[in-house]
Amino acid sequence: MNVRRRHISAVALTAVAALGFGTLTACSSDSAAAGDTGSFDVVASFYPMAFLAERIGGDHVHVTSLTQPGQEPHDLEISARQTAQLEEADAALYLKGLQPSVDEAIGQSPIATKIDAAELTTLEEHGTEAGHDEEHGDEHAHEDEHGHDHDHEGGDPHIWLDPVRYAEVAEGVGKAFQKADPDHAADYRANTAALVKDLKTLDEKFRTGLANRKTDVFLTTHAAFGYLAERYGLTEEAISGLDPDTEPSGARVKELQKIAKEDGVTTVFYETLVSDRTAKTLAGDTGLRTDVLDPVEGITDHSRGEDYFQVMEANLTALTTALGAR
Numbered sequence: 001m002n003v004r005r006r007h008i009s010a011v012a013l014t015a016v017a018a019l020g021f022g023t024l025t026a027c028s029s030d031s032a033a034a035g036d037t038g039s040f041d042v043v044a045s046f047y048p049m050a051f052l053a054e055r056i057g058g059d060h061v062h063v064t065s066l067t068q069p070g071q072e073p074h075d076l077e078i079s080a081r082q083t084a085q086l087e088e089a090d091a092a093l094y095l096k097g098l099q100p101s102v103d104e105a106i107g108q109s110p111i112a113t114k115i116d117a118a119e120l121t122t123l124e125e126h127g128t129e130a131g132h133d134e135e136h137g138d139e140h141a142h143e144d145e146h147g148h149d150h151d152h153e154g155g156d157p158h159i160w161l162d163p164v165r166y167a168e169v170a171e172g173v174g175k176a177f178q179k180a181d182p183d184h185a186a187d188y189r190a191n192t193a194a195l196v197k198d199l200k201t202l203d204e205k206f207r208t209g210l211a212n213r214k215t216d217v218f219l220t221t222h223a224a225f226g227y228l229a230e231r232y233g234l235t236e237e238a239i240s241g242l243d244p245d246t247e248p249s250g251a252r253v254k255e256l257q258k259i260a261k262e263d264g265v266t267t268v269f270y271e272t273l274v275s276d277r278t279a280k281t282l283a284g285d286t287g288l289r290t291d292v293l294d295p296v297e298g299i300t301d302h303s304r305g306e307d308y309f310q311v312m313e314a315n316l317t318a319l320t321t322a323l324g325a326r
Contacts (some may be wrong), residue, residue: 040177087111091115118155209319213325234323239279
């Protein structure tokens with residue numbers, strides 16, 4: 001283990017900032033090598049995993065994110081340098097099924113502690129329609145016009161968008177840190193409890209904020225919000241599937257136009273890391289407005305907040321407005 005001191009050196013932080021890779025959290029980037037920091041070195045696959053590692057690890061961890069701010073995590077290809085980082089780290093925290101190149105690299109690495117967030121909660125299948133089939137019949141297709149299946153093998157990986165499931169993952173990560181770095185187990189335990197409490201508060205805000213709404217249906221470009229919809233009794237209708245780059249069929253677009261009219265939909269949501277062209281086209285054709293619903297896959301200067309909690313509260317505000325909640 002590489003635990004020799006509590007803090008990242010000021011020189012290391014300055015170097016990261018100078019290279020322009022600093023994020024709005026304590027998470028370091030690909031520019032800072034894992035394994036030589038003197039802290040408990042954790043390589044995280046992308047922002048939601050890095051956020052957990054930072055909140056739970058506190059001063060005892062040095063976190064390196066494989067996905068840079070602004071980079072679409074689904075498109076990540078692991079570099080040779082990142083592979084070397086994995087070999088030097090004490091732990092890897094990732095979400096199997098979201099980033100195939102990460103899954104492969106971690107699977108082949110000799111790293112001692114491998115934490116798969118997908119094993120710390122339950123995953124479910126969420127397709128393009130996210131459960132709207134029962135209401136509108138079997139005419140909905142689960143594949144696009146090219147025959148691409150929208151479901152990720154093993155289930156929908158976007159578990160962090162449900163505060164309750166994210167809290168379950170946090171508890172599992174905390175236990176893994178305690179086992180891997182027992183000298184600081186008490187702090188990891190306390191940090192985990194504080195994070196879980198904050199996530200419970202966020203869950204309560206969503207329940208209260210969305211309680212009195214005019215419609216349950218919301219339209220998105222990316223089917224990332226299946227767990228959030230399930231948690232709060234909403235129905236997500238996605239233009240594309242779990243893969244944000246999938247183009248919708250003409251039939252799917254017509255179906256969404258019909259759904260928008262029947263269910264009183266006011267807004268087509270898009271996200272900051274993917275083009276808003278499709279959302280604006282559909283909105284223009286149906287007389288709807290557009291707004292951002294952020295899947296919190298990364299924090300950039302365009303994000304509506306500086307961390308997971310701030311962006312999720314911005315999402316709540318956007319949903320409250322779109323669904324006519326009071």
